[in-house]
Amino acid sequence: MSRYRLAFAAVALLGTTACNSDNSMTTTTPTRMYNQVQRLGNPLVSEVFLAKRSHATHGSTGPSQDVSLIKSEMISFVATVAGRNATVQNTLAAVLLPDMLIVQTDKAQSTAGWLSWALANGWGGRKLSDDVVDAGLSAIFGSLLDPSNTSPGLATDNVASDSPFLTTFPYVAPANR
Secondary structure, three states: OOOOOOOOOHHHHHHHHOOOOOOOEEOOOOOOOOOOOOOOOHHHHHHHOOOOHHHHHHOOOOHHHHHHHHHHHHHHHHHHOOOOHHHHHHHHHHHHOOOOOOOOOOOOOOOOOOHHHHHHOOEOOOOOOOHHHHHHHHHHOOOOOOOOOOHHHOOOOOOOOOOOOOOOOOOOOOOOO
């Protein structure tokens, strides 16, 4: 039997066995397993609040486990390293955990911005122009959550964007070389 006849026979056999009398296909969906290696929706959580030894755990677990796995470490950082009061500790934990980006599309587009959904009645997400490091440092060390408990020198990284954004897609400027 030639290769072409064998191939045709195989296709015909598959076609007749895959369909039943009501012309519906019956197939099984395989279980898919994924290995998550990192997540940085809110870089403040992993890069500021957590010790380096906790990065692998945080990066490989899902948001549903954040409160049980990292809340105490986060609150400890805000209390001991940042020296902030319990109100600031609990507010930051409530706003940032679980660690995922929240986007509320029923809000005005002009209110977009990182942490805006929780702190300024905005719709969340991240704009390219959002300086998430400065916003995060300001939330921890600045007057945003408690005007009487600040360390203004730590509320910014003093690093500006070094590339202008484009007005058309893909919006991000070419990489610096």
